[in-house]
Amino acid sequence: MTTITLAETPLLHAVLARADDALVHAHRLSEWVGHAPMLEEDLALGNVALDLLGQARSLYTYAAEVEGKGRTEDDLAYLRDAPSFRNLLLLEQPNGDFAQTIVRLFLHSAVLHPFWRTAMGSSDATLAAIAAKAEKEVAYHLRHSAEWLIRLGDGTEESHRRAQEALDRLWRFTGEMFAPEDADLVARGVLPDPASLRPEWDATVARVLAEATLDRPKDGWMQQGGRRGVHTEPLGHMLAVMQHLQRAYPGATW
């Protein structure tokens, strides 16, 4: 099988976007396993990665169903090239140090949690079912990353500096999380309106940063493009690694 591109209806696009978010983030977190600062974190980051991978699989399976061309979760994950990936730029950023990984997880979980909680009431039954499971998982991701951010911010001088640097570095990718969703999907109650999630995100960020004694960076120019396939450089490398076997042995079953 060579590279595939999908004719994306608004629903297919929206489902793919969430699936790609989960897969790309799971991939990054899985890179820590065996290399984390302590054994407990090897396990915890591995758990979060597994949750996200599970969410990605449910969403890809649904995307394939929405497309209706008999494709599988693996076709969608392994046979699309970077410009067809719809994930947020934030989630493809390299792990950096532990502070960057935690900040990335926190900033995204703080919006993903209200996203899934709202989507539990989706008019789309499949999305509502996925949301019911994901909501519980992401609640833990949010709690875990917030606790770490507080420890790092209010820990040592060095950990404080690293946590603040990570926030300053990744903040430019947060605007994209609130970019408008397809108006019709929102109107029909399929997916939450991203703008409606913002007040809760702001409040969570404010509360955790205050406890972590960290400063909220200024909302400057925001990097966008992930949802339309205009990515940062690291994504191509990630996919080259992730997709290599499927590409090298087309059509094989694993």
Place this chain on the structure above:
Amino acid sequence: MYTQALNQKDSGPQGTQGLVEDPERLARFEARVAAEDKIEPNDWMPEAYRRTLTRQISQHAHSEIVGMLPEGNWITRAPSLRRKAALLAKVQDEGGHGLYLYAAAETLGTSREQLVEQLLSGKAKYSSIFNYPTLTWADIGAIGWLVDGAAIMNQIPLCRTSFGPYARAMIRICKEESFHQRQGYEIMLTLCRGTEQQKAMAQDALNRWWWPSLMMFGPPDAESSHTDQSMRWKIKRFTNDALRQQFVDATVPQGHYLGLTFPDPALRFNEETKHWEFGEIDWEEFRQVLAGNGPCNRERMEARRRAHDEGAWVREAALAHAAKRKARRAATPKLAAE
């Protein structure tokens, strides 16, 4: 398994060599062990028993942790989402095994920090098997099938080992290891039912992992020190050679079912003994790998040290934060009372 440590000479810590145990307590201890009583952390035990077990359990823990590396090498490249999830969960299980085992070792009086320090300084050993590289996806199948398979052979008897915390940890761990073994075999089966290239990949993995897997059981009985005492204390229940033979007998038919050939021209079934006879193991290779000259010894230790060093600031932050919280909690009621 990762019980290769049992074959190292027990020189004892400085000053305890030649320590003579109270004969009466020793006799009572030996009688309890002989009666299959479990020894618990607060029970009296001979120093040599404590030392041998600490070494064995911590070596087992280190093996689980270092063992995360060769398989972790393929998490980002797993060829399907189902395989990726299974591999990630497997590597995570191994980390969990490391955690339980460190906890079991700690009950004998050595802290996890000290044990990890022994690993990072090169003083403590881990299983030789994890010094081999994972070069293709088939290696993930071969490791599950052979390495977890060999670990199970070794560890099932340890579920009845005399030291309670270790025996209990083993019961839980063995369940997961047999799941890993089936999963690995299933990867091999899928490859062998796949394309010619996939089958060749599976064969190549068997060629590279077969002999190192046999070495996991440690040196031949004739060269193995301390087996007698470990057997009497029920730390060990079968000899290296007996377990190795059991593994070969179980594994060879599985390999044949896959349609693979074992890289041993001397392999033959003995109709009289009903055992598979196998060729001479290259013990020089085994000694070299244990001495640090395996293909990946340096890389494995470097990876562990790097994770430890680069994570130091995180662990310090967690400690500093916990101390601040504690201080604040201690200060709050006092302020309220004033």
